[in-house]
Amino acid sequence: MMVVSKPKKISYWKRSSNARIALLYLLPSIILFSVFVFYPMFRTIYLSFFLTDQAGEAAIFVGLENYTYLLESDAFLNSIKATFLFVLYTVPTGIIIALILALLANEKLRGIGIFRTIYASTMGISVAASSVVWLFLFHPSVGMFNKLLNIFNLPQIEWLLDPTWALFSVSLSTIWLNTGFSFLIILGGLQNIDEHLYESARIDGASYWYRLKRITIPMLSPTLFFIITISLINAFQTFGQIDILTKGGPSQSTNLIVYSIYKEAFINYQFGTASAQAVFLFICILIVTILQFKLGEKKVHYQ
Amino acid sequence: MKNSSKFALLALLLLSLFALVACTNSESSSSETDGNEAETEKEVVTNEEGKTVISFWHAMSGAGQVSLDAIVADFNTSQDKYEVQAEFQGSYEESLTKLRSVGGTKDAPAITQVFEVGTKYMIDSGFVEPIQKFIDKDKYDISQLEENILNYYTVDDQLYSMPFNSSTPVMLYNKDAFKAAGLDPEKAPETFSEVIDAAAKLKTDDMKGFSMLTYGWFFEELVATQGGLYVDEENGRAGDATKATFNGPEGLNVFRFLDTMNKAGTFGNFGTNWDDIRAAFQSGKVAMYMDSSAGIKGIIDNAPFEVGAAYIPYADEVKRNGVVIGGASLWMSKGIAEAEQEAAWEFMKYLTTPEVQAKWHLETGYFAINPSAYDEQIVKDAWEVTPQLKVTVDQLQSTEPSIATQGALISVFPESRQQIVTALENLYQGMDPQEVLDTAAEGTNRAIEIANKTK
Incomplete structure (x- = not known):
């Protein structure tokens, strides 16, 4: 350790010259990160130990009380449950759909470009715009979905007003919205796979499914790993569609953690509890990502 | 290698510490200036014609915004001393959040429209000049305004804000x-x-x-x-x-x-x-x-x-x-120049005139805070066509004050x-x-x- 000072000929100043140069190069990003990432992060952690006054400044130090309150609060436990359910509904389905579409669009056909453009098109639509469109589709009295159900004489569904359906409805719109991006990334991954591998396999008489299982998926695994990580983090941080479609309701069934943080901070002006929730979310995402890297990365095949 | 990474970490921690300290400093200094501001001379924003320019934050969108913009334009042409700039600041919640960051400083808008449930917050915030001060100074006849609306905004016998758009x-x-x-x-x-x-x-x-x-x-x-x-x-x-x-x-x-x-x-x-x-x-x-x-x-x-x-x-x-009234009222900022407060007060008075209120009532459906607006011919004509509008006014006026x-x-x-x-x-x-x-x-x-x- 550093405390044990050994007599050395080279001075500390000289020894650390590499570090100083490194630091110089890193300085721009350290400054930017400090202002936009580290400072807000430390400030959030700091605020999570306080009750805040009406101007949002720390007023009374309460230690861990905000955290214990959260863990005992039914509303927050419900938010955690809703968030995990939402992740479970959207991430696997979204990626599987994107993968199937990408496999289809990867075939060499005339005019395949048109399909690729259409499949990827949801990427170009903002969350807000698409949510408004979905809002009309789900509309309780004039919505398209209920009109369709009516034609087939099926019972009407209160898509966004029934707590048992609301999370499903929001998930549906999210899957639709995210498919474009996942599709594009996976298609990019597919195009990168060396054509020779398929040629050799074909010469060996391998079937389509065999090629899919033995060549496509393994060669695609880095891309899939990337898209799973990104999708997971995105799903945990979903906000826009909730704000527009349900505002966290009905009966808190779609009150995902990020939305709950927003409400706590900017409607209730309780920055203390909101910060505690934010720290909690940060820890959740951190754990999930670490787990993913530990468990998932072993299966990833890098060329 | 180990040392250098430690060094980097240390630098990083120090840097974030500076950031934190810097922030705390700025907070305390800003609160100091709050106190001094009352004595120091404040700058009045004037335009090239020498008019006092004030900004007015509101949360009216749709028909309300169109109507309000027209009222503001009329006010600006009706006299040559003041110019009001109406700025839409998003929903009531959003506009209040923005006000929190500038409230009490000279950057605050002279007038802010705040929803009725923000009344208590505004009074406690210390950002505002109760308009009772101007009512007393100006001997403004408050009795011409709708009593049931004033009741809501009167706290401890003081009228803190000027009622503006009220609904039930x-x-x-x-x-x-x-x-x-x-x-x-x-x-x-x-x-x-x-x-x-x-x-x-x-x-x-x-x-x-x-x-x-x-x-x-x-x-x-x-x-x-x-x-x-x-x-x-x-x-x-x-x-x-x-x-x-x-x-x-x-x-x-x-x-x-x-x-x-x-x-x-x-x-x-x-x-x-x-x-x-x-x-x-x-x-x-x-x-x-x-x-x-x-x-x-x-x-x-x-x-x-x-x-x-x-x-x-x-x-x-x-x-x-x-019924209890809902809607919003107009708050005057503290900490801005006196001439700007004067301008704000003149604008508020203009808003409460029967002619303006009649127009406002018919274009938006909000109440006229000045009931003499209901005697204006345009209102009578409109009630003839849509008598339902009158029901809402009757309901408010028959409310028992309690x-x-x-x-x-x-x-x-x-x-x-x-x-x-x-x-x-x-x-x-x-x-x-x-x-x-x-x-x-x-x-x-x-x-x-x-x-x-x-x-």
Whole structure:
């Protein structure tokens, strides 16, 4: 350790010259990160130990009380449950759909470009715009979905007003919205796979499914790993569609953690509890990502 | 290698520490300047013609914004000393959030429009100059304004802000559906049990009998019209409220009223969005519902059937107390130059003139805060065409002034309203009325407790 000072000929100043140069190069990003990432992060952690006054400044130090309150609060436990359910509904389905579409669009056909453009098109639509469109589709009295159900004489569904359906409805719109991006990334991954591998396999008489299982998926695994990580983090941080479609309701069934943080901070002006929730979310995402890297990365095949 | 990474880490920690310290410094210095500002001379913004320029933050979108912009333009051309710049700052919540960051400094807008439930917050914030000061100085005759609106904004006998856009809830009903169900279309049901009966008769396969937007404001109104209080300390007007009282008998009446219809299948739940419930009414999915008086003009004009407007219902065993006003008022900033405050005051006075108020009332459906506006010819003509507008004014003017109809004063209203929304949603899922109300009261109590502790 550093405390044990050994007599050395080279001075500390000289020894650390590499570090100083490194630091110089890193300085721009350290400054930017400090202002936009580290400072807000430390400030959030700091605020999570306080009750805040009406101007949002720390007023009374309460230690861990905000955290214990959260863990005992039914509303927050419900938010955690809703968030995990939402992740479970959207991430696997979204990626599987994107993968199937990408496999289809990867075939060499005339005019395949048109399909690729259409499949990827949801990427170009903002969350807000698409949510408004979905809002009309789900509309309780004039919505398209209920009109369709009516034609087939099926019972009407209160898509966004029934707590048992609301999370499903929001998930549906999210899957639709995210498919474009996942599709594009996976298609990019597919195009990168060396054509020779398929040629050799074909010469060996391998079937389509065999090629899919033995060549496509393994060669695609880095891309899939990337898209799973990104999708997971995105799903945990979903906000826009909730704000527009349900505002966290009905009966808190779609009150995902990020939305709950927003409400706590900017409607209730309780920055203390909101910060505690934010720290909690940060820890959740951190754990999930670490787990993913530990468990998932072993299966990833890098060329 | 190890040393260098430690060094980097140390530098990083130091840097973030600086950032933290820097921030704390700026906070304390800004609060110091707050105190000194009263003595130092402040700069007045003037334009090239030498007019005093002030900014006016508002949250009016749609028809309200068009109307307001026209009023501001008229004011600017009506005299040559002041120029008001109206700036739309998003919803009431968004505009209030922005005000928090500049409130009390010279960068604050001279006038801000703040919603009614932000009243207590604004008074406590210290950002504002009570307009009572200008009323006294100017000997402005306050009695020309609507008493029931002034009541809301008068706290400790002081008028803090100038009422501007005020509305109340009304019950709208489909007269054609009333005829079809064999009900008298000219006589709307008045009490809870009458509404329940009418809803049962009105219900068809496609149409529900009654609906209410899942929004705390309507609950507050239904409690107030029974004379019920929302919080203790005389609705928070005698001192800082400490406890919610809306889970008492009056609140329970309201929840039972809704629960009865919900269980009978005559209640339609159309969620928390104003447009959704209006669309439901216009497309014949619900026969009666509660809306804001500020929205009814559009509904009447667009509905393919005849629309009736009525007073909001009340519990059978009590007498009708009337309604609490909703909407927003205009607040004058403290800490800006005196000339700017003068300009703001002149603009506020201009807004309350009968001519402006008449125009405002007809274009938006908000009340005229100056009742002499109702004598203006354009208003009389318009009431001739849409008599429903008059119903809303009658309902307000027949309101009995009391603590209940004055409206509650708490700083945590937005949070409490959310608790009510959740309670209503749980009720519609079949939970017990008393249980969901108590949960909402507990949540409100915690919010009040924190607000009182950190004040």
